[in-house]
Amino acid sequence: MSEIEIISDGGRRRRWSAVEKLRIVEETLFDGESLSAVARRNGVAPNLLYRWRKLMLEGGSIAVTGDDSVTSNKTVREMEARIRELERQLGRKTLENEILKEALEKSRSKKPTLLARSLKRDDLA
Template identity: 80%
Template structure:
């Protein structure tokens, strides 16, 4: 066999650059282009150098959460913030439970001390009385 058939050239494509960062205004402008019924998302993505799936994501986020979601490239409230708030709620509920238990114990102790007080006075001699 000829040598050129046995040895084929292999082309390695590497991405030398970093991810592109899109500003909120750029994202909104591109998403607004997709809302025009005359152009498809794929055409708008190609024209602006954006991957179509990323453009679909931006569009979904904008329609779901408005410009705030698109600006942060996340849901309206990020999952991290939700987890932090849930953890804070659990901590506050735990503290509330402890304070409620303390109040109940103190209330019971106060009720018992009030119940014992009249009987102690009835048994103890008065100042002027001599036994």
């Protein structure tokens, strides 16, 4: 009979620090070695290393640190332009509101005098 050895990984995923991720991704960028070879040497799955590299190239080291999806610069610029437009519209509406308030106050202050004048005309007739 032959012996069979079962190797288990302990059931836990390995956690990589941001510094480790950046170091490994930098190896793929500067050493000229294949991504798969760098992944094997560091004990990282190649698809995970592809993902880290993609995140870093799209969003810099912050994306790799948080392991989040990255919003492109174009999207950010579009959102900032939309915010500026909405702020401009809000300013215009605020100004319109102030003008209407002033007009309403002036019309309320004139209303009693107009009423008094019309009463005097009725008395004269």
